[in-house]
Amino acid sequence: MKKLLLLIAFSLIAFAQTPEVPKEYPKGELGRMVKLGEAIMNETNTHPLTKDLVGNSLQCKSCHLPGNDGKPGTITTVGTFRGTAASFPAFSKREKTVQTLQDRINNCYMRSMDGKRPIIDTEASVAMAAYITWLSTGFPIQMEEHRPCSVLTSKRWAANQKKFGAIQKKATHKNYVAGKKIFEAKCASCHGMNGKGTGNFPPLWGQDKNGKWLSYNTGAGMSKLNKAPAWIQENMPFGQGGTLSDQEAADVALYVDAQPRASFSLKDHLLPKEEMGHYNSKVHEEKHSVESNFKDFGLDLAKIKGE
Numbered sequence: 001m002k003k004l005l006l007l008i009a010f011s012l013i014a015f016a017q018t019p020e021v022p023k024e025y026p027k028g029e030l031g032r033m034v035k036l037g038e039a040i041m042n043e044t045n046t047h048p049l050t051k052d053l054v055g056n057s058l059q060c061k062s063c064h065l066p067g068n069d070g071k072p073g074t075i076t077t078v079g080t081f082r083g084t085a086a087s088f089p090a091f092s093k094r095e096k097t098v099q100t101l102q103d104r105i106n107n108c109y110m111r112s113m114d115g116k117r118p119i120i121d122t123e124a125s126v127a128m129a130a131y132i133t134w135l136s137t138g139f140p141i142q143m144e145e146h147r148p149c150s151v152l153t154s155k156r157w158a159a160n161q162k163k164f165g166a167i168q169k170k171a172t173h174k175n176y177v178a179g180k181k182i183f184e185a186k187c188a189s190c191h192g193m194n195g196k197g198t199g200n201f202p203p204l205w206g207q208d209k210n211g212k213w214l215s216y217n218t219g220a221g222m223s224k225l226n227k228a229p230a231w232i233q234e235n236m237p238f239g240q241g242g243t244l245s246d247q248e249a250a251d252v253a254l255y256v257d258a259q260p261r262a263s264f265s266l267k268d269h270l271l272p273k274e275e276m277g278h279y280n281s282k283v284h285e286e287k288h289s290v291e292s293n294f295k296d297f298g299l300d301l302a303k304i305k306g307e
Contacts, residue, residue, distance in 0.1 A: 019138025021074050037131025040124055041072040049124040055114035057214045062202040063112060065235060073135060076152060077234040077241055083152040085136035090144040095281035101129045103280050104148045110269035111220040114213055114262050117270055160230035167250045168225040168297045173306045179255030182248055186237045195259055205259035218288040219264030225297050228253035258305055263289040
């Protein structure tokens with residue numbers, strides 16, 4: 001209860017100090033691009049400009065949740081778009097280069113969207129960056145030398161990853177079982193007992209009848225055992241963020257990320273160089289699987305699942 005009260009208090013303080021979401025779109029062509037970016041965030045896997053680049057059934061708003069205004073990414077918790085543009089250019093440990101906002105957005109298509117990286121400066125890429133920049137109106141520029149993350153959540157995001165990493169290294173089969181019970185009690189009503197989603201609520205794992213993977217792959221941040229619980233604790237259950245204890249958030253993330261999902265090989269998600277152009281990264285070989293993601297924390301997936 002003490003941790004919950006502290007989280008609520010922190011959120012209220014942060015919200016009071018956070019610039020409001022702009023109420024008016026820019027005029028002319030800039031306004032059109034901001035609106036286009038917003039539409040893509042809402043309809044990523046079906047929008048004409050991005051549907052061929054998405055390999056699953058997610059939209060940007062699946063992780064970058066709408067606030068009270070209904071716009072994707074206007075929450076103030078982890079996953080917010082507010083203040084994000086003010087962090088860029090930012091250094092990325094994963095790519096080992098300084099990333100632009102477009103880089104950050106486009107790289108998400110390879111991982112969370114299990115698709116192909118959009119070409120920089122295409123209309124879709126510019127529009128998404130325009131929307132996020134619009135939501136960052138009023139935030140002072142504060143380039144991030146440690147991680148490409150919103151100025152609103154950067155330090156908290158890093159601290160919580162460290163906290164949950166330590167918890168997950170101690171995980172056992174009992175934690176997996178506990179996570180399954182939490183999922184069934186608090187998550188399945190929206191995401192389905194089989195993790196395939198229901199209605200407007202996104203899938204978390206699994207395949208459709210044609211064998212297409214429905215959710216994020218093993219290269220996505222949400223597939224990492226320290227990052228997923230940090231996001232879950234602040235945002236889930238939907239409308240009840242901050243109600244899970246550290247251990248509950250860790251256990252349910254352990255259970256969800258132990259389920260089958262697409263493995264990640266970087267080269268499979270890049271367009272041909274002559275089409276894509278320069279890829280702003282010093283890392284050109286990267287592979288992950290569910291098993292390797294668990295091994296990163298010293299865990300044996302089979303033992304965790306009791307197989």
